[in-house]
Amino acid sequence: MIPRYARPEMTDIWEPATKFRIWYEIEAHACDAQAELGVIPKENAQAVWTAKDAVFDVARIDEIEAVTKHDVIAFLTHLAEHVGADQARFVHQGMTSSDVLDTCLNVQLMRAADLLIADMDKLLAALKRRAFEHKDTVRIGRSHGIHAEPTTMGLTFARFYAEMERGRRRLLAAREEIATGAISGAVGTFANIDPAVEEHVCRQMGLKPETISTQVIPRDRHAMFFATLGVIASSMENIAIEIRHMQRTEVLEAEEFFSKGQKGSSAMPHKRNPVLTENLTGLARLVRMTVVPAMENVALWHERDISHSSVERGIAPDATVTLDFALNRLAGVIDKLVIYPENMLANMNKFKGLVMSQRVLLALTQAGVSREDAYRLVQRNAMKVWEQGKDFKEELLADAEVTAALRPAEIEEKFDLGYHTKHVDTIFARVFGAE
DSSP: OOGGGOOHHHHGGGSHHHHHHHHHHHHHHHHHHHHHTTSSOHHHHHHHGGGTTOOOOHHHHHHHHHHHOOHHHHHHHHHHHHHOTTTTTTTTTTOOHHHHHHHHHHHHHHHHHHHHHHHHHHHHHHHHHHHHHTTTOEEEEEETTEEEEEEEHHHHHHHHHHHHHHHHHHHHHHHHHHOEEOOOOGGGOOTTSOHHHHHHHHHHHTOEEOSSOSSSOOTHHHHHHHHHHHHHHHHHHHHHHHHHHHTSTTTOSEEOOOOTTOOSOSSOTTOOOOHHHHHHHHHHHHHHTTHHHHHHTTOOSTTOOSTTHHHHHHHHHHHHHHHHHHHHHHHHHHHHOEEOHHHHHHHHTTTTTGGGHHHHHHHHHHTTOOHHHHHHHHHHHHHHHHHHOOOHHHHHHTOHHHHHHSOHHHHHHTTOGGGGGTTHHHHHHHHHOOO
């Protein structure tokens, strides 16, 4: 991922130096287990740890790989340069390259998941704060982009909180799913390495032994991980789209914070555009783009092929780096989002009481009018508001068929705004618990 959309905490996980450090730790822990089993001399295992403070030279490993055409062999050759060829001769005993590659990848994905969980906590905290701040800030709800019935800005934030909280739970499950390692040797039979080695390495690396591997860790685990990132990205876009709609000039119920010195357009000095949430919509597409290749990686030939390898070298850093950046950006947007309660009320009243039509419809049916007739009466008056700019309540009060069923006071009562917000506390208790 390009530096513009990356944070160093996440990109560091995917740096070659980090990868080689993890490879080294896997190999060193495996040597310890082999020595404990008596397969290799203990002094050889101890010698491997003499490189624990070494800085592995990425350029040197690349130089060796240019000859060997094999990345793990290049690394092992470089490791031998640090600890000595004779001392390193038992490194990688009974192992195959995928033991190192797959176990390392899952360590990196697990670390990435930890950062993403922290990101989601930051976003959830911002959504919760804004939800309680605007719990009773009334705005019009919309369906199909058209005015529907009143809701509150707090409920809007609350539903986004609930959605992202579900995403967090899914991410925890995905982290658990991916936190496995395999040190099972060629085709996964442990023919040349004891299962105790795998158990030791996994314990040291914070992983669980893979239940059954072939020569690779099964890729359904990775598919689930990337699918989870895709769902979180879609939820992130869901929030971004709402903000973009609210910032439209003719709506302007909320807008991204516009900092001092910020410019909205190179041509039009008046512009204040929702650039951050538009950017988030695009970043969500990039994260989702990694899901299908991850799904396609599940089907590999026999015990192993490497058709998944090139894919994962791209999608693992790209998806995690992008989502990390996006979640942090969205948390900042929510935290500083400017809300305009007056504009929300003005927008809701633009059609002079029209949004109370369902209350009148239900009142007429309660008064004995058939639903078909009640709908006809209410729609007849509603269309005058829609097409001619009339006042809905005044039209109802002037309609003899309506007043034959409902007293004027009963009609007046149907325009009480508080009716639509009476269960906000109940919904908040469901989302946030009893607070």
